[in-house]
Amino acid sequence: MHILNLSFDTGTVPNQWLNAIVTSVPKVAKPASIADYRHISVTPLLSRLAEKLEVRRWLYPTISSGMLDDQFGFRPTGSTTCVLISLLHHVTIMLERCYYVRCLMIDFSKTFDRVSHPILLSKLNKLDLPDRAINWIISYLTGRTQVVKYNGSISLPASIKTSIVQGSGIGPMLYPIMESDLHTLSAMNVLVKYADDTNLLVPSDSDVDLPEEFNYVKHWAVENKMVINIAKTKEIVFKRPNPMLYITPAHITEVQQVSSAKLF
Numbered sequence: 001m002h003i004l005n006l007s008f009d010t011g012t013v014p015n016q017w018l019n020a021i022v023t024s025v026p027k028v029a030k031p032a033s034i035a036d037y038r039h040i041s042v043t044p045l046l047s048r049l050a051e052k053l054e055v056r057r058w059l060y061p062t063i064s065s066g067m068l069d070d071q072f073g074f075r076p077t078g079s080t081t082c083v084l085i086s087l088l089h090h091v092t093i094m095l096e097r098c099y100y101v102r103c104l105m106i107d108f109s110k111t112f113d114r115v116s117h118p119i120l121l122s123k124l125n126k127l128d129l130p131d132r133a134i135n136w137i138i139s140y141l142t143g144r145t146q147v148v149k150y151n152g153s154i155s156l157p158a159s160i161k162t163s164i165v166q167g168s169g170i171g172p173m174l175y176p177i178m179e180s181d182l183h184t185l186s187a188m189n190v191l192v193k194y195a196d197d198t199n200l201l202v203p204s205d206s207d208v209d210l211p212e213e214f215n216y217v218k219h220w221a222v223e224n225k226m227v228i229n230i231a232k233t234k235e236i237v238f239k240r241p242n243p244m245l246y247i248t249p250a251h252i253t254e255v256q257q258v259s260s261a262k263l264f
Contacts, residue, residue: 011135040167051169
């Protein structure tokens with residue numbers, strides 16, 4: 001308790017807490033390549049405890065509800081079930097008044113690893129956080145290293161200058177803050193997020209069409225040093241169950257239009 005209180009009071013993280021061991025967790029039943037693994041950073045036990053206390057004491061109480069209204073990941077009441085229900089609800093409501101709804105499932109490439117620390121900290125500074133809480137996060141993100149453990153062998157440490165330290169106790173709350181300023185141009189359109197999975201809903205009667213909204217998302221990605229994986233970004237068009245209304249809009253040139261897709 002003394003160590004934790006001293007760390008929070010001074011706004012500094014002990015150097016021993018700044019190294020993480022990266023372990024690979026399979027994303028599929030039978031992984032065939034390195035892309036089939038998710039790389040998780042395991043931080044020291046005391047560090048994880050401090051990270052979760054930082055989130056519980058300062059970060060979560062400071063974040064306004066409006067910042068997370070469209071985010072269903074990394075929050076106590078969020079889940080994949082909730083995001084699917086939200087998507088279905090919005091699509092159903094929109095189809096009551098229009099012919100179709102375009103759903104763009106945007107894939108950001110290596111999102112958690114690309115988070116820029118200066119950009120993230122500029123957004124944290126806009127929150128009503130005490131100085132020591134901000135200083136603690138700065139200290140936590142500065143001078144980090146990681147090693148890779150495989151088959152009992154450990155690699156040499158490598159420095160980390162970006163990322164939210166995927167698998168950490170504080171990372172799950174830092175990413176929603178990073179993406180909290182990504183909104184739609186039109187109030188008629190809807191964004192539904194689950195962690196870094198970002199889904200854009202645009203009804204046929206919207207005053208801002210899908211290509212324009214997507215251009216804005218691409219602009220946000222550039223400004224925040226994120227990369228959109230166009231090859232994995234897909235569009236689905238939801239239509240009313242009436243053969244006379246089967247109007248299919250022209251798809252975005254660079255994005256494939258599909259009839260079904262796996263969301264998570």
